[in-house]
Amino acid sequence: MSEFQQVGSGNRRSTGRRRRSIAQQWLNELLVTQLDLRGTGLNVVDLGGGTGGIAAALAEAGHTVLVIDPSPDALAATQRRAAEQELSDRVTAVQGDTGTLAEVVPAGSADVITFHLVLERQDGAADALAAMATALKPGGLLSIVINQRLHRVWHQAEAGHFDAAREILQDTGLLDRAGLLDLLAAGGWEVLAEHGVGVITDHVPEASAEGYSDELLELEAAAAGNPAYLESATRLHVLATHVGASDD
Template identity: 40%
Template sequence: MVWEVLDGAFARRAQAAGTASLDVLDTGGGTGNFAVPVARLGHRVTVVDPSPNALFALERRAAEAGVAERVRGVQGDVGGLFDVAERGGYDAVLCHGVLEYVDDPAGGLSKAVEALRPGGALSLLTAGAGGAVLARALAGHFEEARQALADPDGRWGAGDPVPRRFTVEQLTGLAGQAGLAVESVHGVRVFADLVPGGLVDNEPGALEALLALEEAAASLPAFKAVATQLHVLAVKRG
């Protein structure tokens, strides 16, 4: 779902900019799960990540995919983004799995927006608060589910490895405050993390049917509210 949304966004941005090759910044891009496929489309990608090991794996992965000349990895994080990246220098910014972990989500998102050119696209992917509540309840951890439901950061307890999760309203609110116009919001992994793996692996056609179900539910408000992840696509105003 995320990739389909991004593919369309890149195509629209390239058409608007009158170029086939965009400058893309991937904050927290790690080993290149998105960066390498984006580079395969012909775009130039800068990956900012704090982990040297992840950046080493990114370099190897890009070389194996034949896109090493279009992928550049630099060590850093969104807090010090402009120590390693150009302000206002990118047609698109990916901010995936970042806001959950930074001390100041609003400040981190503002920096990501500052990196965009006017009209540039920002892809925001975070953990969803409702998904954690549902997952804990279905696992039989009802007190933890209730705590995640009441906690402003969507945490189910002291042992929760995720510092914060977001609702749709929180994410779109942050995007608006940062100067973004939201184009779409989708729920990601609405059902996939709840379905037993053996069922998908052993039932003919189950994986394809699950993917079709995910796609059908992704934009519906009731299912976005309980998705494991939330994806927002937005454009920088001005």
């Protein structure tokens, strides 16, 4: 088992978390702990970083983060968040996407790339992964999170949208764990760790979680690495490093 797979929930700041943020809180703590194994002051690229939640967590942990996102509004929110948390010296926000990554990030310069909830389909995913492989230093880390197809099916069915659920079930172009792992293997990536996200927390009613945020976070951390939950988790987190394409 990889050292990255074994990390626990770490030393956390408790109090007042809303249930819907617990899964993201746990993911942020997991990522911080995983990067701690590589040292401090890493050069992180948060590709598709949105409003900067992950960037703020990593900057607070001592890393330098470049947030790249196509949305000017999201980038403005990132800059406000960084200023409010006094992290502006470690968080930079620029407009772009995977297609312009090479224009913003020199080849072989990033220690870590985070790519969370951006990839949805097989189409174009291989090119995006290749661009990130170029931007990473040798031995650099890719942290990727996807929404899983199975959960989308359940979500639509629970809402009574059975036609939509059937369409998603039959849409093999949507990513799930098997599809993502195939893409990574084909692109020369070695998977170091996998964790389910929202394994427990996304299924606990708000009323049941009231007053039990810390306990729920502990349960999420305990269940997230269980192989039985990887296929059915709402979201999947994979940590990988690029080792080069196969000669096959």
